[in-house]
Amino acid sequence: MIIPVTVVFQSNGQKRFLMHNGNFVPIEPTGTAVIQCQQNVAELILFGIEGPSGSTATITLTPQAPHILKIVGHPIKGKIAQGKTVWGDNRFFVVK
Amino acid sequence: MKLLKFFAIFIVLPISSGATSAVFAQTPPESEIVVPFVLDECIKSFTSPQQAATISVRMENKAEETRQGLPLAASNVAPNATTAVAIVASDKDGRGVISFSPKRPVQGRATNNWSLEISAPFSKQDNQAVLASLAGLGGDIVASGSFSRFLWDISPADYGRAICQECARVGIRDLLLCSQFGLRQVAKQRHLDELKRQRPSDSSAPQEIRQEDLEKLDATAEELAQRESDVLDAKLQDALFGRLASKVWSLEASVGHKERTFFTPAAEKEEEHRAGHSFSAVGGLVFQSWSTYTKLTGKRDYKENDKATLCKPITGSILENCTSQPLGRAKEVESLILATEGRFFFRGFALAPSVQYDFETDVWGFEAPLFLIRNSDDRFTGGFKLAWRSDQDNLVAAVFITKPLLP
Numbered sequence: 312m313i314i315p316v317t318v319v320f321q322s323n324g325q326k327r328f329l330m331h332n333g334n335f336v337p338i339e340p341t342g343t344a345v346i347q348c349q350q351n352v353a354e355l356i357l358f359g360i361e362g363p364s365g366s367t368a369t370i371t372l373t374p375q376a377p378h379i380l381k382i383v384g385h386p387i388k389g390k391i392a393q394g395k396t397v398w399g400d401n402r403f404f405v406v407k
Numbered sequence: 408m409k410l411l412k413f414f415a416i417f418i419v420l421p422i423s424s425g426a427t428s429a430v431f432a433q434t435p436p437e438s439e440i441v442v443p444f445v446l447d448e449c450i451k452s453f454t455s456p457q458q459a460a461t462i463s464v465r466m467e468n469k470a471e472e473t474r475q476g477l478p479l480a481a482s483n484v485a486p487n488a489t490t491a492v493a494i495v496a497s498d499k500d501g502r503g504v505i506s507f508s509p510k511r512p513v514q515g516r517a518t519n520n521w522s523l524e525i526s527a528p529f530s531k532q533d534n535q536a537v538l539a540s541l542a543g544l545g546g547d548i549v550a551s552g553s554f555s556r557f558l559w560d561i562s563p564a565d566y567g568r569a570i571c572q573e574c575a576r577v578g579i580r581d582l583l584l585c586s587q588f589g590l591r592q593v594a595k596q597r598h599l600d601e602l603k604r605q606r607p608s609d610s611s612a613p614q615e616i617r618q619e620d621l622e623k624l625d626a627t628a629e630e631l632a633q634r635e636s637d638v639l640d641a642k643l644q645d646a647l648f649g650r651l652a653s654k655v656w657s658l659e660a661s662v663g664h665k666e667r668t669f670f671t672p673a674a675e676k677e678e679e680h681r682a683g684h685s686f687s688a689v690g691g692l693v694f695q696s697w698s699t700y701t702k703l704t705g706k707r708d709y710k711e712n713d714k715a716t717l718c719k720p721i722t723g724s725i726l727e728n729c730t731s732q733p734l735g736r737a738k739e740v741e742s743l744i745l746a747t748e749g750r751f752f753f754r755g756f757a758l759a760p761s762v763q764y765d766f767e768t769d770v771w772g773f774e775a776p777l778f779l780i781r782n783s784d785d786r787f788t789g790g791f792k793l794a795w796r797s798d799q800d801n802l803v804a805a806v807f808i809t810k811p812l813l814p
Contacts (some may be wrong), residue, residue, distance in 0.1 A: 323784055326518055326653065328559050333454065340510030353442040353582055355452045357563055361653060361693055363752040365785060381441050384588035392640075393754050395696050397652040399561070399644065400587045401570065403452075405441055 312350040314378050314406050319343055319371045324362030324391065324398075329370075331356050348406045350378070358387070359399030366391045368398065374406045381405040442582040446575045449585055453567020483540040483774070484748035484761050485700040486555035486657035486689055488520035490813045495792075497805040501529040510813070518557040525550050531665075541763045541772045541796065542704035542744045544683045546663025555657035555689070566647035573639065587640055595632035602628055648695055655691040655700075660684070667711060670732045674717050679736055683708035697751050704744040709737035742767045755779075757787055772796040776807070786811065 320327055320342045329336040331346045332355055338344045348354045360368045370387040374380050382404035391398040493504045508522035527548045543549070574585040577593050584593065602624045663683045671677055685706035692699055715734040718727040748761035756779050763772040773795045780789035789808040795801070 323786065326557055326559075327513060328516060328561070329513075330563060332452070333563065335515030337515060338513040340512060353452070357453070357566070357647075359559075359561065359647065361559075363757060363787065364754070365752075367785075381583060383583050383592070384586065387588070392637075394752070395644070396693055396698060396752060397644065397648050397695055399566070399647045401453075401566070402586050402588075403442065403582045405583065 313347050314350055314375055316346050316348050316372050316374045316380070316406060317343060318346060318356070319373075320358065320368065321370075322360045322362075322366065322368040324360035324366035324368065326361040327359065327368065329356060329358045348374070350406055353403050353405055355401060355403050357399065357401045359397060360389070360391065361397050362391060364391045364393045364395055366398075372404065379407050381407060440581040444574060444579050444582045444585060446571055449571035449574065449582060450567050453571070454564045483542065484689065484702045484746045485691060485698075485750065485759070486520070486522075486553060486655060486659075487524060488522050488555060489811060491809050491811045493807060493809040495805050495807040496529070497803050499803075501805075502526050503529070516559045516561075520553075520555045520557070522553050522555075523550070524553075540774065540794075541742065541765045541770060542685060542687065542702065542706060542746060544661055544663030544685055544706065544708055545710075546665040546683060549661060549663040551659055551661040553657055553659035555655060557653060557655045559653050560649070560651050561647055561653075562649055563647070565649070566643060569643055569646035573643070587636070587643055590639060591632055591636040594635050595628045598631040598635075599624060599628035644695065650694055651692055652695055653693040655689075655693065657687075657689040657691075659687040659689065661687075663708070665709070667709070667737055668732055669712070669736060670715050670717060670734050672735070676730075676732060681709055681737070697749060699750070700748045702744075702746045702748075704742070704746070706742040706744065708740050708742070710740045711737045740768075746772075756790075768798070770796060770798045780808070782811075784811075 318329060318336070318338075320329055320338055322342070327338065329338055329344055336344045336346055346354075346356070356370075356372075358368070358370060360366060368387075368389045372380055372382065372385065382402055384402065385404075387400065387402060389398050389400055487506055488508045490507050491505075493506075495502050495504070504524060504526040506522055506524040508520055511519055511521075525548065531547050570585060570587070570590075573590060577590065577597075579585050579589065579593060583589070661684060664680070665683075667679050667681075668676055669679065683706070685704050685708075687702050687704040689700055689702045691701070711733040712735050713733065714731040716729050716731045718729040720727050743766045744763055745766070746761055746763040748759055750759045751757060756777060758775070758777060760775045761773070763774075764770070765772075774792055775794075776790060776792035778787040778790040780787065782788045788810070789806070791804060791806045794803045794805065
């Protein structure tokens with residue numbers, strides 16, 4: 312069963328990227344993207360931002376109701392370290 | 408023994424137990440292992456596109472994308488993709504700039520930007536605000552349009568291999584914990600357990616630790632884990648971004664109009680409306696801790712001739728009424744300019760020095776903007792810059808301030 316999951320990727324960096332299961336995901340100017348996930352299957356997102364050090368990112372995943380998300384460390388928060396121009400991390404999650 | 412130790416970690420760090428809610432500050436994890444960690448599967452998931460292909464769906468607007476750059480008008484080499492107004496002013500003159508860049512979806516690994524920029528000097532007599540920017544056009548109004556493309560140059564496979572191996576090394580058993588965040592939480596839990604074990608022998612058992620002691624231990628464990636993860640995160644960021652995080656290229660066309668008057672050799676005052684124009688190509692490399700841009704500009708502009716003075720006697724007076732105008736039409740000046748800029752970000756400020764060279768006139772230019780002021784969104788919005796060019800041989804200081812028009 313395929314379940315849409317809305318990803319809201321807010322960042323004050325200059326650029327950002329989002330990958331889902333090895334594919335780049337287009338992000339709307341609003342910071343929103345939708346990924347299609349399989350129920351009860353481990354999914355992977357990889358994400359990052361570019362910008363001045365101190366730039367932050369907050370990523371929130373919301374599966375279509377009534378499904379729920381199993382994820383560690385959510386909402387996802389990140390920050391470009393001092394003296395750096397990029398930051399990235401990943402999450403595995405399951406939609407139940 | 409090692410295996411037992413790792414097992415012990417997961418006895419005290421179950422994925423969903425209520426006891427770990429303090430550790431997982433963002434979301435309490437589940438108690439059961441949701442997805443067993445298998446190293447090969449973990450690595451593979453970073454490299455092979457799976458059946459669940461991702462598609463984009465247009466959503467209703469919620470909030471505008473923040474796509475900030477360094478302040479408008481502060482730098483003249485790196486591509487601009489902001490919607491903002493700016494002022495740059497020296498003691499002699501200033502220039503106002505407005506820029507518009509439509510918001511566009513981030514298409515996979517690339518981002519395309521269009522932008523339109525219009526600028527005008529405060530004074531029509533003097534274009535000092537162009538400062539050392541050799542590629543800038545002199546005009547009462549200058550319009551520039553540009554297209555830029557930004558491409559991520561990341562290595563998901565290298566990153567996946569590095570993080571999955573690290574997760575295996577620390578004994579992670581649930582795939583959902585395998586992230587930089589998860590590794591930090593595991594490290595924190597390990598330090599917390601160690602600190603509890605190291606408590607004096609006459610102290611109470613771990614389950615009887617007072618709340619305030621627990622909070623102190625938790626803070627110490629957090630600090631130790633943070634120190635440990637700083638090193639690990641740097642290694643993982645290196646794996647993801649390599650030395651080169653992204654590339655950018657841009658094409659730009661500009662036209663500058665100036666209304667000019669001049670004297671003909673017959674001492675008649677005439678007007679001319681020829682417009683200067685320029686074309687530029689920019690390439691940029693974004694490294695993990697700095698970025699650099701190179702711009703090649705071909706320019707055709709107009710330079711006014713030296714002034715001549717025409718004096719006419721005033722009727723009934725011995726005095727004369729004199730006016731000065733350039734003698735003859737403005738000279739056409741062609742230039743080929745190579746410019747390079749570096750951008751460096753520090754805790755409270757940023758620098759973007761640039762060097763420019765005009766091959767036609769053998770003139771050097773140098774600019775050093777220092778970005779000091781940030782707004783409430785933590786975006787650089789102002790600072791000052793020093794500029795120098797070899798044909799004028801004087802150092803010009805200017806301030807600049809930007810107001811983003813979109814969040």
